[in-house]
Amino acid sequence: MRTEVSAFAPASVSNVACGFDIMGFALGNAGDIVTARRAERTGVRIVRVEGGRCPIPADPDKNTAGPPVREVMKRYRYAGGIEIDIKKGLPIGSGIGSSAASAVAAAVAADALLGSKLSKLELLECAVEGEKIASGSLHVDNLAPCLWGGFVLVRGYHPIDIVPIVSPLTLWCAVIVPEVEIRTSESRKLLPKHLSLVDVVAQTGNAAGLIAGLMAGDAGLIARSLHDRIAEPARQKTIPGYTRMKEAALEAGALGCNISGSGPAVFALSESEDVARRSSGAMGLALENEGVPFSLFVSSIKNSGARIVSES
Amino acid sequence: MRTEVSAFAPASVSNVACGFDIMGFALGNAGDIVTARRAERTGVRIVRVEGGRCPIPADPDKNTAGPPVREVMKRYRYAGGIEIDIKKGLPIGSGIGSSAASAVAAAVAADALLGSKLSKLELLECAVEGEKIASGSLHVDNLAPCLWGGFVLVRGYHPIDIVPIVSPLTLWCAVIVPEVEIRTSESRKLLPKHLSLVDVVAQTGNAAGLIAGLMAGDAGLIARSLHDRIAEPARQKTIPGYTRMKEAALEAGALGCNISGSGPAVFALSESEDVARRSSGAMGLALENEGVPFSLFVSSIKNSGARIVSES
Numbered sequence: 001m002r003t004e005v006s007a008f009a010p011a012s013v014s015n016v017a018c019g020f021d022i023m024g025f026a027l028g029n030a031g032d033i034v035t036a037r038r039a040e041r042t043g044v045r046i047v048r049v050e051g052g053r054c055p056i057p058a059d060p061d062k063n064t065a066g067p068p069v070r071e072v073m074k075r076y077r078y079a080g081g082i083e084i085d086i087k088k089g090l091p092i093g094s095g096i097g098s099s100a101a102s103a104v105a106a107a108v109a110a111d112a113l114l115g116s117k118l119s120k121l122e123l124l125e126c127a128v129e130g131e132k133i134a135s136g137s138l139h140v141d142n143l144a145p146c147l148w149g150g151f152v153l154v155r156g157y158h159p160i161d162i163v164p165i166v167s168p169l170t171l172w173c174a175v176i177v178p179e180v181e182i183r184t185s186e187s188r189k190l191l192p193k194h195l196s197l198v199d200v201v202a203q204t205g206n207a208a209g210l211i212a213g214l215m216a217g218d219a220g221l222i223a224r225s226l227h228d229r230i231a232e233p234a235r236q237k238t239i240p241g242y243t244r245m246k247e248a249a250l251e252a253g254a255l256g257c258n259i260s261g262s263g264p265a266v267f268a269l270s271e272s273e274d275v276a277r278r279s280s281g282a283m284g285l286a287l288e289n290e291g292v293p294f295s296l297f298v299s300s301i302k303n304s305g306a307r308i309v310s311e312s
Numbered sequence: 313m314r315t316e317v318s319a320f321a322p323a324s325v326s327n328v329a330c331g332f333d334i335m336g337f338a339l340g341n342a343g344d345i346v347t348a349r350r351a352e353r354t355g356v357r358i359v360r361v362e363g364g365r366c367p368i369p370a371d372p373d374k375n376t377a378g379p380p381v382r383e384v385m386k387r388y389r390y391a392g393g394i395e396i397d398i399k400k401g402l403p404i405g406s407g408i409g410s411s412a413a414s415a416v417a418a419a420v421a422a423d424a425l426l427g428s429k430l431s432k433l434e435l436l437e438c439a440v441e442g443e444k445i446a447s448g449s450l451h452v453d454n455l456a457p458c459l460w461g462g463f464v465l466v467r468g469y470h471p472i473d474i475v476p477i478v479s480p481l482t483l484w485c486a487v488i489v490p491e492v493e494i495r496t497s498e499s500r501k502l503l504p505k506h507l508s509l510v511d512v513v514a515q516t517g518n519a520a521g522l523i524a525g526l527m528a529g530d531a532g533l534i535a536r537s538l539h540d541r542i543a544e545p546a547r548q549k550t551i552p553g554y555t556r557m558k559e560a561a562l563e564a565g566a567l568g569c570n571i572s573g574s575g576p577a578v579f580a581l582s583e584s585e586d587v588a589r590r591s592s593g594a595m596g597l598a599l600e601n602e603g604v605p606f607s608l609f610v611s612s613i614k615n616s617g618a619r620i621v622s623e624s
Binding site: 157161193196204206221230 | 330331332333334335465466467468469473475477478503504505506507508509512513514515516517518519520521522523524527528533536537542
């Protein structure tokens, strides 16, 4: 019987321009670590929270890591106690799936602690309980890539239908995170309630084109598909220097550039690490001119999702 | 120098449930034949029109075959004359791409007559000139599969971006054409002008899912994706016995069933010829009970598009 398990869950980019609420991909090298251990006291208790740019609630009902652990315990009919430590590697409210990473790492760690019996889909259902706290609505386009790794399509929500998308290409992603906070729940209020039929046709064409481009390994088609008619028009004004960063990334050779999740993070997709590093630098330069502090990530997208990093 | 060329162009199913205005596939064995021959008199003249259920205009400005021939002549800077004969194998206003088949066959025949120099995309641009007459708006989701064959995605319209979708599966299609006429231009007026964000997310998820299912050869995913939030809710009431036909096709084992184009034709997709024939029979039985006359087609979707059938 395991007494302590630590799980890592990566950052992720959701929406991916044309895939509002239905697409996302995992970033390999940045993420959160949650350690779960058996405890005397029944229920879930958050013992330690490290890292993260802003204060993170230690109340297990308000922290995105709490409800997933409680849901895992329920599925095991485990009436004992679990203590968790959270090591945030990702800034909260940044648009790169920080809340999803904590929720997924918590679910994966608790499951491993209690017997590793849950399927990926069951783990997703547990993690959703945490994500609800952060966004105020059910969406899994960060959770699913965080759990599965790589590029993931959420075909539908009733029931949740996850489709990992396999590509012969190894794409690279540059992400810039301006240090301004945007709450997902607030950012959703900016979205249009309706879309014109012309915009719907454009959006579905691009969503279908991105999937076809990824699966066929057609970088040109991917580039032509990376446009958004839903979130970008509404949200770009909330991100300092957005248009300049986008122009800079595209000039540096990126296939496309858009808002990561609900922002303020911005991602640029590329065919090579070299172009990803150049677009990262170009976006950084553009944001420096705006006088906004930021952090940068570069990662390949061919990667695994959440995983156990230590157990005893 | 060729003096006479005949081209065949197949029927096609557009929209394909989740792919409103962006997806279509060709049916192999039914279609129109257009014969083009050099003539003394300059300009385009329609000499003979055979078949088709309704009267077809012989005025080259009102027949969908006329403008494509004129456009091909323009691209060759050909100032002579071309006479055409049209042999309609498809009923007009039925929703299986009758006007597209005439337009494509006319473009292909005229191009072959003048030197076979145009690319598929150029032929599509010529055929569009005919389709505009029929639908009153620019859409190419019948024209493209009719020209390319198989399953085709129209990623975008500005510029037109055609993506042939290759699948390891050989899907089969049953089509039932109730003998009631629906004009594409009238049927478009029934469509919603706006879609709620919830419906947009469902539609893009299904469009992306259908492409992923086709390319990965995942029939279950195809089946889960074949739903429509745009046209079906608005148009199903215009088709007699629609709900019963759909239920019957699904009970017979079809992966999905929906309106073909703007109807009244209804298509059902299957994994085998056997199931396609059973769903065809089941839809026929359901429509017989409504007392509406109809015709039936069964075809595989792995097929070629428009082609030359004779030349001299």
